[in-house]
Amino acid sequence: xxxxxxxxxxxxxxxxxxxxxxxxxxRPPYQFRVVDRMITNFHLPRSTLLMGAAxxxxxxxxxxxxxxxxxxxxxxxxxxxxxxxx
Numbered sequence: 510x511x512x513x514x515x516x517x518x519x520x521x522x523x524x525x526x527x528x529x530x531x532x533x534x535x536r537p538p539y540q541f542r543v544v545d546r547m548i549t550n551f552h553l554p555r556s557t558l559l560m561g562a563a564x565x566x567x568x569x570x571x572x573x574x575x576x577x578x579x580x581x582x583x584x585x586x587x588x589x590x591x592x593x594x595x
Contacts, residue, residue, distance in 0.1 A: 510531060511543045511544055512539075512541060512542060512544060513530075513532070515542045516542075517542070519542035519543050521543060534560065534561070535561055535564045536560060537563055537564045539564045544565070546593065546595050547594040548591060548593050548594075549562050550585070550592075551575065551583055551584070551589050551591070551592060553586070559571070562592075565594055578592075
């Protein structure tokens, strides 16, 4: 939602137009304009939520984090462990 509301320069402005649309997915190699940090769960492989994390952190870094999480027995799903991406 924040990315959809942002102007090309990253500025956020309140608009009276409630008819604006947003895309459902952010896919790599999306260039983020507003969001610069993310807290997210460890999502299941091949999920759309994992795709969003990969769009933010990059595919290779996200996959390295997942391999490390698996090696250390982290929990996945909604009530599992989380990661912060800076």
